[in-house]
Amino acid sequence: MRLTQHSDYALRALVFLASNPDRLSSIREIAECYGLSENYMIKIIHRLGQGGFVETIRGRNGGLRLGQPTDTIRIGDVVRFTEDDCALVSCMQPPGERNGTPCLLMPDCILRHTLDEALEAFFAVLDNRTLADMIGESERQKLTLPAYTAS
Template identity: 55%
Template sequence: MRLTLHTDYALRTLLYLGARPDTRASIRDIAEAYKISENHLVKVVHRLGQGEFIKTIRGRGGGLILGHPPAEIIIGSVVRFTEEDMMLVDCDGVSSGGRACLLAPDCRLRGVLGEALNAFLSVLDHYTLADLLRPADLTRLFPELGPVRS
């Protein structure tokens, strides 16, 4: 399974904000830190705000902050919320113009892949943003921050 760029950027945004619990960040700050598209990041931030993973504060002194403490942000929940289509195979023909797979009536692949997807998400459900915020790693990745606390 491959996560979309949208989910990748969402996770990166949460890591960036989690590394700076006392600082409000801008979309530009995050885009520059990761060297990613600011335009695409606007959509990601909007979606994260809809899911209450982050808070957006408007006006002077505004910016982005986490919506919950890092220990309460479950990675599996973020992935489920940001991935639009977790379908591993197109048995019903949804993305192929409505032509269902000829094997669909007797094929067990869909069940096996569904089980694999559930296992994948189950592993992600065991981790929170706090688990991913190792201060030494973040200090190395973002030296401009100085020492990072989690």
């Protein structure tokens, strides 16, 4: 399985915010930190806000912060929320979303069941990790450099 860039940068944005818990951060800071356009980061933050992972504070002294404590944000939940399609092969998609000719081996295909089991294992690992687990001293040091502290 390969995550989309959207999920990748959503996770990175959450790590950035978790590494700076004592202040509000800006979309510009996060975008600059990861070398992304602000417009792309706006879309990511908007989506994370819809899921309750990020809280946005408007106004002159506004900014971003996590919408939940780091120990309650499961990585698996974030990935499920940001990925449009987690099916490893087309036959794992819901019936209305399948592309192409239906597989003759459905519904008893051993390969499909094996891939489904693998996907469940993938998410089981992610569900056992929280955002708090992703924040070590290295992340705190790298993501709280003077270039990324509040002005």
